[in-house]
Amino acid sequence: MRKSRSKKRFLLPDPRFQDTLVTRFVNNLMLSGKKNKAFGIFYETIDIVADKTKEDGVVVWKRALSNVTPQVEVKSRRIGGANYQIPQEVRPERKIAMAIKWLIFYAKERKEHRMSTGLASEIIAAAKNEGAAWKKKEDVHRMAEANKAYSHFKIN
Numbered sequence: 592m593r594k595s596r597s598k599k600r601f602l603l604p605d606p607r608f609q610d611t612l613v614t615r616f617v618n619n620l621m622l623s624g625k626k627n628k629a630f631g632i633f634y635e636t637i638d639i640v641a642d643k644t645k646e647d648g649v650v651v652w653k654r655a656l657s658n659v660t661p662q663v664e665v666k667s668r669r670i671g672g673a674n675y676q677i678p679q680e681v682r683p684e685r686k687i688a689m690a691i692k693w694l695i696f697y698a699k700e701r702k703e704h705r706m707s708t709g710l711a712s713e714i715i716a717a718a719k720n721e722g723a724a725w726k727k728k729e730d731v732h733r734m735a736e737a738n739k740a741y742s743h744f745k746i747n
Contacts, residue, residue, distance in 0.1 A: 607634060608649055612656075612687070619691045620710075632707050639711035644718075655717035659724045660690040663735040668744055677744050678735035690724075697723035 605613040613633065621629035637648035644651050665676040681689065694713055700723065703709035716722025 605630065610649070612653075613649075615687070616656075616691050616695075619688075620695055632710070635707040636710045636714065639707060640714055643711065643715060651718045652714050655694065655714045655724075656687070656690050658720055659693055659717050659728050660686045661728050661731050662686075664689075664731055665734050665738055670744055675741045675744055676734065676738045677741050678738050679745070690728075693724040693727050697727070 602611045602614045602618070604611050605617065607613075617626065617629045617633050620633060637652060639648075640651050641648035661681055663678050664681050665678050667674050668677050669675075694717060695710070698706065698710040698713040701709040701713060703712065713722055713724060717725050
């Protein structure tokens, strides 16, 4: 028998915008426990986004995050010796986690001089419904649509 479920830890809001979602993003951006550096990169990114788009940087970032957030995903299930990709709705917490990880991953892949500029350009692209992170979301949705025939094999 498994142990009881672990308690959900609540995050403190970040110092500049008083938003827990920003803290969650920074925690994913952080490497080797360097949280101050991660906050510096994020704030610099928001400033770059605000300069380039002439809008509030946090609003553009939240729009990009919502554009990259997936609604469905496929999960593998073995039935009768065959593996099926079964489409499922994504839990709300997982939706945000996937969107954050995709934005950061594809910003790193851009190979720009600084992480803040790469992240800023990925955020601006995602806010306009383009860019690699947005394409990843579209691919996940397309995969779920293609495997809709197996949706009766729901995973409980």
